[in-house]
Amino acid sequence: MSVTLNKISKSYNGRSVLKDLSLKIRKGEFHVLLGPSGGGKTTILSVIAGLTRQDSGSVFIGKREVSNLSPGERRIGFVFQDYALFPHLTVFENAAYGLRVKKVKESKIRRKVDCYLSKVHLEKEKDKFPQQLSGGQKQRAALARALVAEPEVLLMDEPMNSLDTLTKETIRNELKSIHQEMEMTTVYVTHNQDEAILVADQVSVLHHGEIEQIESPDELFYHPKTEFVARFVGIKNILKVFPMEISNSEAAVQINSDGLGQPIKIRVKRYPILEKGKEINLCIHPDKIILKRINEAVDVNLNRISGKIMDRTKNSRDFRTMVDIGGMVLHAATRGGLFDFEANENVWVCFAPDALHPLCGKKSRVPLSKRRCMNRLYSK
Amino acid sequence: MKGLSFDLVASIMTGIFVCLIVFPVFALFTTTSFGELIYQIKSPSVLSAVFISLETSSVVVLMALFLGIPTAYFLAMKNFKGKEILDTLVILPLSMPPLVAGLALLILLGGNSKFGSVLRNHGIDLIFSKKGIIVAQLFVSIPFLIKSAREAFESINKDVINASLTLGASKFHTFKTVLIPLSKNGIYTGMIMTWARALGEFGATSMVAGCIPFRTETMTVSIYQNAMSGEMNSAIAVALFLSVFSFTLLLIFKLRVRGQTENERYTQ
DSSP: OOEEEEEEEEEETTEEEEEEEEEEEOTTOEEEEEOOTTSSHHHHHHHHHTSSOOSEEEEEETTEEOTTSOGGGSOEEEEBTTBOOOTTSOHHHHHHHHHHHTTOOHHHHHHHHHHHHHHTTOGGGTTSOGGGSOHHHHHHHHHHHHHHTOOSEEEEESTTTTSOHHHHHHHHHHHHHHHHHHTOEEEEEESOHHHHHHHOSEEEEEETTEEEEEEOHHHHHHSOOSHHHHHHTTOOOEEEEEEEEEOSSEEEEEEOOTTOSSOEEEEEEOOTTOOTTOOEEEEEOGGGOEEEETTSOOOTTSEEEEEEEEEEEEOSSOEEEEEESSSOEEEEEOGGGOOOSOTTOEEEEEEOGGGEEEOOOOOSSSOGGGGHHHHHHHOO | OHHHHHHHHHHHHHHHHHHHHHHHHHHHHHTSOHHHHHHHHHSHHHHHHHHHHHHHHHHHHHHHHHHHHHHHHHHHHOOOTTHHHHHHHHHHHHHSOHHHHHHHHHHHHSTTSHHHHHHHHTTOOOTTSHHHHHHHHHHHHHHHHHHHHHHHHHTSOHHHHHHHHHTTOOHHHHIIIIIHHHTHHHHHHHHHHHHHHHHTOOHHHHHHHOOOTTTTOOHHHHHHHHHHTTOHHHHHHHHHHHHHHHHHHHHHHHHHHHHHHHHHHHHO
């Protein structure tokens, strides 16, 4: 079932947590709500589940308005951050809880619970209590409990937070395969970009109760639309530029970023949003920066800026090389994890004119009238 | 060295505290013979006081469960205007001198008050009756159950409750199948404390129910009556029974809770 949030607002003690938020999640989609703590991610899940009542706005699951229904009437499954298993019940009884509430026949309960416990590889642990399980097993038990009732929408609140890397990977793969098999609409909350990339069909980035951008993971990580999203997904290469001349296909711009000793002229693709004399922020993904030794030949079609190697740094996914281009630092992806430059070595920082894109807009899954900026930006 | 001297001071203080409890109880044992004790306990007046106390305090525990658990749930789970006031009201009987509580109940329930008259017209006479004892004991002891159960409810992870709700359970079903089982130790503690307080209640009970032998004379009232009239052997017999009974009750409870905790630890 699809999930639609229509102009949802929610405040706690006068502090606005969700601001007129609208979101449509398609049927069968694995949708990740990504953002820093306090962004409103968990509140959105609670509003969908009916555990928190919104101050205004409406919630639809499919065509059914559920705004005033109790959590139990919404046909959702919820996997909580700390699993929230019933500590006084065995794994089997935890999983059977929802069916027992619905007074399902005992034989059917046994059949269904056994089936879902085997799906999450917990058949052998079914008589154990939650205290006797490992973190990964607890996670699986919570997932089985949510799935047994066969909900229309599965909600997951930072479910992998307390798992080790190896267990996370295993559970992530299992989760993806269960999702593909059951085609259940899933809303998954995380603050971890890597998790979002690996599981999501679509990602919504939340900041201060508003959606900054809705996108597929690839688009989000290579084409963030706002400075916040760019920084949140780990792209630090944000250039403040001043368009000097605009031709048919390209524009000559001057980098005016803070800290830069001398303005640097580069060529960028001509985006309709560029206006001569109007300052704008452009962003470039570290993967799109090529470092060349000073004596190496550089393709004439590429921009070429002289820089000095500073250091190597690591984010959660890969190594990055930090290059000083005269008072400003750019981050370039370190190919193959190999750092083959010396500290203080002079290099060419090269990138294609279309490697940069403007940070101008917000959501992409919004009414057409509001998408003009995005459409203009990426129309070829 | 400093840590060691602090430990020594703490040990001495603990020793003084133990003496404070043990010596008076020991004094009770040493002032009478075992034969005399058995003889006194078998006497009809002492047996009557024991039965009245056990009967009324048991009813009080049941009534406290019936009234106190929903109140504890309400205070633990709901946020509302005036919660602080209700919270203070709940524990007020703990700080109120029992004689004051007894006087207040006497004025409210006595025949001269409107409420007392209404009750009497409906055949409910609380003053100088066992029902009066129950009301007085309930008044002073119910805060123990509410406080203990409330703390137990509050200690439950809210997401466990939410999990039950999202799985389709009603609030009552969640209360019955999740909150009560997970709070049972807290509720047992509250029951034991309530029972012990009701058994030991004297001031409010004597004000509301008086000291009518074989009718409203509880163990504590009996101790007072006998001690004041010079029947020390009888007073000591009841006092010893009350002390041993309370001690046994608390010990059984402690062992039970410890057994459960160890069992839970073993399964982890």
